[in-house]
Amino acid sequence: MASNEQSAARKRPEDLRSARWFAPDDLRGFGHRSRLMQMGYSPQDWVGKPVIAILNTWSDTNPCHGHFKQRAEDIKRGVLQAGGFPIELPALSVSETFLKPTSMLYRNMLAMDAEEMIRAHPVDGVILMGGCDKSTPALLMGATSANLPTIFVPAGPMLRGNWHGKELGSGSDAWKFWDERRAGNITQQDWNEMEGGIARSAGHCMTLGTASTMTAIAEAIGMTLSGASSIPATDSAHIRMCANAGRRVVDMVWEDLVPTRIQTRPAFENAITVAMAMGCSTNAIIHLIAQARRAGADIGLDDFEKASRRVPVLANIRPSGDRYLMEDFYFAGGLRGLMNRLGDHLHRDCLTVEGKTLGEVVADAKIYNDDVIRPLDNPVYAEGALAVLRGNLAPDGCVIKPSACDPRFLRHSGPALVFDSYPEMKAAVEDDTLDVTADHVLILRNAGPLGGPGMPEWGMLPIPRKLVKQGVRDMVRISDARMSGTSYGACILHVAPESHIGGPLALVRTGDIISLDVAARTINIEITAEELAARRAAWQPPEPHYHRGYGWIYSQHVQQANEGCDFDFLRTEFGPAAGEPAIY
Incomplete structure (x- = not known):
């Protein structure tokens, strides 16, 4: 529920950004309205209603987001129920599995895609659909720069893998058993059977890899609904979460609850703390620095180093842990439980997309398995993960x-x-x-x-x-x-x-x-x-890789790893992002 301050500042229908496209009684307004009617919509569908963009990173080459076609419909249902008008916009699908030479090359392209799609279209609020490694930071970077009310909807981890009765973890067990095959300890048939058993459903890696690290970070900085990042992709709770996000983002538009109000420096310090306690991916450092700097928070390597000295690893999830996977983490209490257990390690007064503080949204969270989510006095690892x-x-x-x-x-x-x-x-x-x-x-x-x-x-x-x-x-x-x-x-x-x-x-x-x-x-x-x-x-410098196109832009402007690998021209010190598009 929004605070009294937020309620007092609620927008009126005529204040909606989308009204600049659809409300004016002029030639351009006529054109915009007539084209909506061309698609079968009536004025009752949009007049006085927040327009919610759903940025969907589904593609036929992104198995982590294979369920996003249906989840977009679930989000639309929630938007409609709350009195909004949903529009689905395709965004670059940065698939970790198939992109060469690496999906990281295209993280900043997706960030720019998201920012410009949001800015250029007649939308008042945004739902971001991501989860596969680079999609989470990229979408949040772009949406933060655009700065409209936004909720991130995580894809969720896939089901645990299985081979000969053993639980397989994506990535981690692939590396492990590849070495066993190289050593001659497993057969070609064993290896082929693993191929069919290690990835059993839609959703991202169910180990504590970059995907689960970054979606946990999205929740820790307050940009998802509480508990959203832990829900398995194929669980019915994931469907309900999507609809809830659609309903909530409509209220956020009326409240004008934008990312820069949520993503403060203390919020990013919370994210670092949670990442350390999760046993996070090393990629968290690069992405978090880039995300924070888009929000105007000067986060750097020293912030991670300080956290690594004081925050123990509590999540007993592979590869830092020795046994469990993300499905186990969810049933043990999930990220809400872990954050509540962290107590004073977190800034509990930080605002979240729910219009409540982080302390409020995790206050009643419980732990149901102390081996999966360890107590502070019995950690998996005494110092931070990195x-x-x-x-x-x-x-x-x-x-x-x-x-x-x-x-x-x-x-x-x-x-x-x-x-x-x-x-x-x-x-x-x-x-x-x-x-x-x-x-x-x-x-x-x-x-x-x-x-x-x-x-x-x-x-x-x-x-x-x-x-x-x-x-x-x-x-x-x-x-x-x-x-x-x-x-x-x-x-x-x-x-x-x-x-x-x-x-x-x-x-x-x-x-x-x-x-x-x-x-x-x-x-x-x-x-x-x-x-x-x-x-x-x-020393002699090597030849450049690119002489044209996006690769050339990338090579001219990408920053080093300790700076987050964002493009230098997207730094906040270059000035505010471009203003509203002209409606001629």
């Missing part, structure tokens, strides 16, 4: 997920084994004559925002096959790439500045000793400053 390292190898920072790697690698020194490209690395790790030991530090460069291009999820470098056969299942790997949130291991990612622009990673040579100490938050190449400077002076 740690930010700095040193002469990464002056602007890099990231590791210590909760999901072998503890013996949290302090390590070893010789570098350097690869300049993904194909080179892929061929080498399958070569049983490769000169490598478990103490080596595998390094992949030219895989960052510009080098990839698009910062692909190549950071979980495969363990060399000769070591896999010896039983090795983890070793230190360093890159300027990202990795899937469903991945695990001693992977150091997002090295900034990246090698493609001459960052120190470009200067490492095979045999150099690399030292890291997660407790001290350091990572260094053990050579002198003079030697590093000499190598830098001799």
Whole structure:
């Protein structure tokens, strides 16, 4: 329910943004109204009613959003029930599964698509339909810049996988059993059976990967209905949530409850806290920085580092956890339960899309399984899921997920084994004559925002096959790439500045000793400053990947990982977004 202050400021029908298109008694108004009537609508459908845009990222190549055709209808039902007029608008479908070289290359394109679709159309409020990894931050980035009343509707996790009676987790178990196949421990038939059992329904990954991380973040900053991010995609509660979102966004229009009122710096601090407690994907850092800066909140790596020191991992979900999946998390109490358990770690006075504070919407939440959502005094991991390292190898920072790697690698020194490209690395790790030991530090460069291009999820470098056969299942790997949130291991990612622009990673040579100490938050190449400077002076920049089109725009304007990889020209310091479109 809206506060008295919000109620007092309620809009009137003539104040609606859409009225600028449909109300005037002039030639352009005639044109707009007649075209609505061309589609079979009558004035009773739109006069005096908020127009609600439903940005739908469904496509035939996005299995995570396979249920969105029907869910859009459920949202429309709620909008109509609340006295609104729903219109469905297609948005770029950024599928993690099929886009090459990486969906991250197109995150900013979807953000721009969303912003311009909202701004250019006669709409008063917005429902965002997303969930597959990059769709959540992209849609929220665009909607935040457009700044109309908005609710994010998450796709929800798919059903748990199954193979031979074992529960499979998407991503995590694919990596695990791929190594077992490389080692000769499972058969081709086993592998084929897993293909048909690991992804059993619509919805995004049911491990605690980037998708569930980012939808949890959307809820933590107050941009979803309470509890929405935990609901499995195929549960009937998901249908009800969609209809509820449609009803609620109509009220938000009358209340003028816009994203910038919700997405404050304390709200993003809540998001970081929740991400750490969830055992989040490393990708959370890049996306949250970009989202926060769109809202005018200067969130950076130091904010994650502070949270990592004080917030324990409570969600026992793979890959940080050892057993459970998102469906278990939902039935154990979901994100509402976890947030309530976090207590004073959160700013509980932050506003949400429901017009209530975060403290109010989680106050009655309960936990039904203390092994799935651990108490603060019995965490899965005593510190946060992520740690930010700095040193002469990464002056602007890099990231590791210590909760999901072998503890013996949290302090390590070893010789570098350097690869300049993904194909080179892929061929080498399958070569049983490769000169490598478990103490080596595998390094992949030219895989960052510009080098990839698009910062692909190549950071979980495969363990060399000769070591896999010896039983090795983890070793230190360093890159300027990202990795899937469903991945695990001693992977150091997002090295900034990246090698493609001459960052120190470009200067490492095979045999150099690399030292890291997660407790001290350091990572260094053990050579002198003079030697590093000499190598830098001799370095030659690589050829650009693009000379035209979107790729050229991307390469000219994308920022580094520590800055969120947004486009520089979309920073808030460039000034406010364009005003309302002219209605000629």
